[in-house]
Amino acid sequence: MIYTVTLNPALDYFVEVERVNFGVVNRSNYDYKAPGGKGINVSRVLKRLGHQSEALGFIGGFTGDYIKTVVEKEDIKTNFVQVAGDTRINIKIKSESESEINGVSPDITDEHLEQLQKQLAVLNEGDALVLAGSVPATIPSEIYEVLCKSARTRKADVFIDSSGEAMKKVLESQPTFIKPNHHELGELFSVEINEPKEAIPYVQELIGKGIQYVLVSFAGDGAILGTKDQILFANTPKGEVKNSVGAGDSVVAGFIAANQEKVSLEDAFKFAVATGSATAFSKGFADRDQVESLMKEINIRELERDE
Numbered sequence: 078m079i080y081t082v083t084l085n086p087a088l089d090y091f092v093e094v095e096r097v098n099f100g101v102v103n104r105s106n107y108d109y110k111a112p113g114g115k116g117i118n119v120s121r122v123l124k125r126l127g128h129q130s131e132a133l134g135f136i137g138g139f140t141g142d143y144i145k146t147v148v149e150k151e152d153i154k155t156n157f158v159q160v161a162g163d164t165r166i167n168i169k170i171k172s173e174s175e176s177e178i179n180g181v182s183p184d185i186t187d188e189h190l191e192q193l194q195k196q197l198a199v200l201n202e203g204d205a206l207v208l209a210g211s212v213p214a215t216i217p218s219e220i221y222e223v224l225c226k227s228a229r230t231r232k233a234d235v236f237i238d239s240s241g242e243a244m245k246k247v248l249e250s251q252p253t254f255i256k257p258n259h260h261e262l263g264e265l266f267s268v269e270i271n272e273p274k275e276a277i278p279y280v281q282e283l284i285g286k287g288i289q290y291v292l293v294s295f296a297g298d299g300a301i302l303g304t305k306d307q308i309l310f311a312n313t314p315k316g317e318v319k320n321s322v323g324a325g326d327s328v329v330a331g332f333i334a335a336n337q338e339k340v341s342l343e344d345a346f347k348f349a350v351a352t353g354s355a356t357a358f359s360k361g362f363a364d365r366d367q368v369e370s371l372m373k374e375i376n377i378r379e380l381e382r383d384e
């Protein structure tokens with residue numbers, strides 16, 4: 078089974094505004110809402126690609142009820158721990174460019190955390206655990222490290238997509254897969270990374286820590302995938318970006334789906350990038366036909382490693 082954990086889910090509120098002006102009333106042309114949070118998005122994209130998962134994490138209040146209802150309507154199994162406060166609302170503004178204001182998590186107590194850890198005690202060989210998104214301020218930033226170590230001891234695969242301290246701390250616990258974007262990779266090493274070649278030494282360092290797959294996305298400028306044997310580069314397909322929220326989560330979902338389908342590493346990489354682009358080119362999320370069609374536009378080549 079695939080389990081996704083979203084410690085900090087969100088109701089994503091998308092607003093389209095021609096131009097945002099501060100200090101005055103702005104009116105939107107179009108708005109909509111959707112369940113959000115990285116693990117939840119991974120579950121939703123997996124479903125669209127034909128894979129079932131169970132969505133775990135913390136939800137509360139009317140926003141939490143909304144997320145649970147929508148996700149369950151999509152036939153995704155959920156087992157959320159209920160917390161007292163309201164799940165946050167994240168604002169996604171599409172104007173001349175895209176901007177985001179992500180809200181604050183409700184308080185999560187030690188009891189809530191214990192409940193989640195009990196749920197994860199079922200993990201076994203062949204299972205996949207996805208730990209994705211930010212860590213609420215009331216939870217120690219070592220949490221991903223703790224959950225990852227425990228899952229790896231149980232021989233489950235662990236897929237991580239996070240940033241900041243939580244991401245830094247999980248690197249030593251040998252997750253199976255991580256997906257930083259190039260800014261997040263730079264943040265991990267306190268450097269600026271602008272193009273794929275510049276990422277190579279850092280990807281190699283992460284692989285050296287025992288991480289099996291390091292996938293670094295560069296938005297529309299391609300992606301690289303490092304393993305202990307090789308570093309691959311994939312171009313991204315060309316198209317009109319309609320919404321890049323959830324594109325990174327879609328890359329993670331695409332890679333997991335391909336992994337479950339036991340395709341070659343190159344095809345898994347292509348499938349992951351195509352899933353990210355298919356979401357970026359849609360108002361909502363990727364669908365499988367679109368992903369398969371975009372795969373034809375992606376070529377993989379090997380990059381030279383640093384000595």
Ligand SMILES: Nc1ncnc2c1ncn2[C@@H]1O[C@H](COP(=O)(O)OP(=O)(O)O)[C@@H](O)[C@H]1O
Pocket residue numbers: 257258259294295296297298299300313314315316318321323324325326328349350351352353354355357
């Ligand atoms: N302009 C674009 N053109 C094509 N694909 C894109 C574009 N922007 C994002 N994507 C897709 O979304 C993926 C993730 O984007 P990126 O911005 O690197 O990560 P994140 O969403 O995690 O910040 C990319 O690997 C690619 O598949």
Ligand SMILES: O=P(O)(O)OC[C@H]1O[C@](O)(COP(=O)(O)O)[C@@H](O)[C@@H]1O
Pocket residue numbers: 085087089112113114115116118167179209210211212321322323324325326327
């Ligand atoms: O937990 P964080 O880092 O605040 O991120 C949450 C946000 O990320 C998203 O999961 C989208 O992530 P990506 O655009 O990176 O795929 C939104 O649905 C959500 O609002």
